[in-house]
Amino acid sequence: MAVVFQKTKGLTDKETHYCPGCTHGIIHRLVAEVLEELDVLGDTIGVAPVGCSVLAYDYFNCDMQEASHGRAPAVATGIKRVQPDKVVFTYQGDGDLASIGTAEIVHVAHRGEKITTIFVNNAIYGMTGGQMAPTTLIGQRATTAPLGRTVEHSGMPLRVSEMLATIDGAAFVERVSVDTPANIRKTKKAIKEAFQCQIDRKGFSIVEVLSTCPTNWGMTPIDALKWLADNLIPYYPIGNFRRPGEEK
């Protein structure tokens, strides 16, 4: 009998504080598995954001640094430039990356910093209690949009991957989802490619992961996965937008 799946060494034994059914746990595990498989756990420095995943430094079994809200790419830039041989990644949510941290993420891509960003997009601010994010869908209810987001008041939701894919310094841009086991396997593949891109010094790499927030969406975890597949994926199409050596 052979063990085909067990908890990765890339995660610590600490239990996460995430709500039941929150897909942050899946994405943490995938990142940790990839670092373990690439055998770089001892050479990796992660940067945790502000948001639900603010305590990610307790869960990843590698060196971690906390950054102020939205500034993880700037902190990661500093770390990577001082220690160019280390693998550096940031783990950010949509409130962090797509809102207060837009300048940082655009310019880290523009400079082509050799870092990897894991961007978790669940279309809402999770930690602060379900406020509207730039990625919140039209008509989606949030505590700051009780009747649903409207185009007239807030504009259309921001598609971050498409925006970053127009920047030449971004070597690898892909959007993935974690709603089914098949998509989770594709997510892991994309994360691995992104880290490999950094190790090969090709440029900036980012993986946008469509994720759920059952608590703030007001759904059961299972309904939230279905809502993700029915609503988020049609607006945020999954797929690769940029890859080294490929013109799109």
Add this chain to the structure above:
Amino acid sequence: MAKGKVTFNQDICKGCGLCTTACPVKIVTMDTSKMNIKGFHPATVFEMDKCIGCANCAMMCPDSVITVERF
């Protein structure tokens, strides 16, 4: 004859039920007869002989509760 075996670290299960949606043979269920230390009904499998060891449940679990073995 079972092709696989799954074990659940039930004390850390948060009872979200995502694993039950991933099982192709529909044997992963929440054990409503029992409550874990966190106060959730933990995930379990009652008909282990039907397990095919695909690891989909473990892939879906946000809390790394599940270990999968294959014969």
